[in-house]
Amino acid sequence: MRRCLLQFQIISGFLTITLLASCSSGGSTVSGPDPAPATTVSITPGNPVVEPGFPQMFTATTAGTSNLLAVTWSIQEGAIGGSIGTSTLGKGLYVAPAMSPGSTATYHVVATSTADATLKGSVVVTVKTLPKVVVSPSAGNLLPGATKTFTATVAFAQNTAVTWSVQESGGGTITQGGLYTAPASIPGAIATFHVVATSVEDPSRSAGAEITIQQSATTGTWSAVGNPLVARGGGAFGVALADGRVLLAGGWNGSQPFSDNILGSAELYNPATQTFTATGSMLAPRYGATGILLADGRVLVAGGQTTGTSSVLKTTELFDPASGTFSPGPVLLVAESRPQLGLLPTGEVLVAGNGTGKMEILNVSTNTTSGPWNQSVARQNFGATMLQDGRMLIVGGYPGNGIYSMQAEIFDPATKVSTLVGNLSAARQLMSLVVLQNGKVLVLGGSTTTAFTTVELFDPATGSFTPQAPMSIPRGSLQAIRLPDGKVLVTGGSTYLEPAYTTSSEIFDPATGSFTPTASAITPRSRGFLLPLKDGSSLCFGGFDLAGLPGGNSITAERYQ
DSSP states (O other): OOEEEEEEEEETTEEEEEEEEEEEETTEEEOSOBOOOOOOEEEESOSOEEOTTOEEEEEEEETTSOOBOOEEEEETTGGGGOEEOOOTTSEEEEEOOOOOTTOEEEEEEEEEESSOTTOEEEEEEEEEOOOEEEEESSEEEEOTTOEEEOEEEEESOSOOOEEEEESSTTSOEEOTTSEEEOOSOOSSSEEEEEEEEEESSOTTOEEEEEEEEESOOOOOOEEEOOOOSSOOGGGEEEEEOTTSOEEEEEOBOSOSSGGGOBOOOEEEEETTTTEEEEEOOOSSOOBSOEEEEOTTSOEEEEOOBOSTTTOBOOOEEEEETTTTEEEEOOOOSSOOSSOEEEEOTTSOEEEEOSSSOEEEEEETTTTEEEEEEEOSSOOBSOEEEEOTTSOEEEEOOBOBTTBOOOOEEEEETTTTEEEEOOOOSSOOBSOEEEEOTTSOEEEEOOBSSSBOOOEEEEETTTTEEEEOOOOSSOOBSOEEEEOTTSOEEEEOOBOSSSSSBOOOEEEEETTTTEEEEEOOOSSOOBSOEEEEOTTSOEEEEOSBOSSOOGGGBOOOEEEEO
């Protein structure tokens, strides 16, 4: 019989087992180490499923322990199986290769000990596109006891069936056909619940929709009106004219290449006949131009990108509703795309550059331009509006380098100086600004890498922002307008969920500082136009929707009353 002693040593953080002499056999003692038993490398997680192009972190340990092991990572099939980094901490970040939807492949991730190349472990990685569930609509506002039908689609699955459920206890019921019934009562004035569609083929895959239940709703209706002649997308501009008609011009027709399909055409909407008719074309095709109504009833159109090289323009144009024609206007000192315009008490037009950080003043009467002056912060996609005292408020936006702004500033055209004021509570871009009857400014929604429900109120007297009650759903690139009664209509926008755009609409009451649901719009819409009509109703049109037109451009129009 052979008896041996084991000696344990810890070397550089690793446990080493050495078989030493003190082994006896047949009355004699044998000195020297015996060969160590074979050891393997454990990898977690074991045999995962990873989507094409997605990452997966692996961890290597000594088999039977939780000790991290220094290893070299590799893929048995080579680069065709994706990529994986090497770490001395036992970690390896694997990135699956790109594949066509519906394809499936298996590869082997291998971990080899850096101390002993004979010690290895491997796992099988299955690369395939997992089922993707989309719920439509992505949100909704309802009264207690009301119903709403939701639909679910499942992509990349053989079995496209789903099971429906309500996430919260007491949040209502939903049939397996997607018909949701809100609870008959809620504990407070407002409550939020979620309906969830889960893939039958892969129960780990699901999607949901957010439902806001409120005790009361504001009466309102949406009705379809005649469609614009052209689907122009979010790069067009719209202006309500003094005679009650609405001008819509420019944009992109959705075809590629983009730079060859920018539009110069224009059309007019007549509320009396609910029709769009062609009018004279602009002197230059423009995408990202901005229009503003002048005191004399004409429209100034400034900046934008044009065809061919898709260069940004310095030129402006003047539209005369009486003749239906465009003529040259003052020339900008700095080329601008998507500038913000404000009408000054003098009749001049203040121009806030989008990304250029410049301010200019255009004088249509003398056909001259003055400036440029600097903004406090150069940024894109900011919100801007004219205050009642003739100054311009600029908030948020995207200065660049992956950082969004929470800064606000006011440009004074009298002194030509821009001054920083209080900050927003959160950085954001693509928000909507509405001046209330008391002169304060409502800042609604917006987005960064996600969309916001948050709302803030700016007080020009103090230069500060105060949080308000949130909207019922997140909205970026939303449409908002002050109604004749002083309340604010908010509709559409991108929720950053799927489907991206919403029909949800709600009313903000400055007297109570709260939102109340109103009728949902007909078309889910983002970056559209919401303009006042003479009869007190509001016209919503353009932008992007889910109709599947080229570029996602919307060709629908509707009116809220």
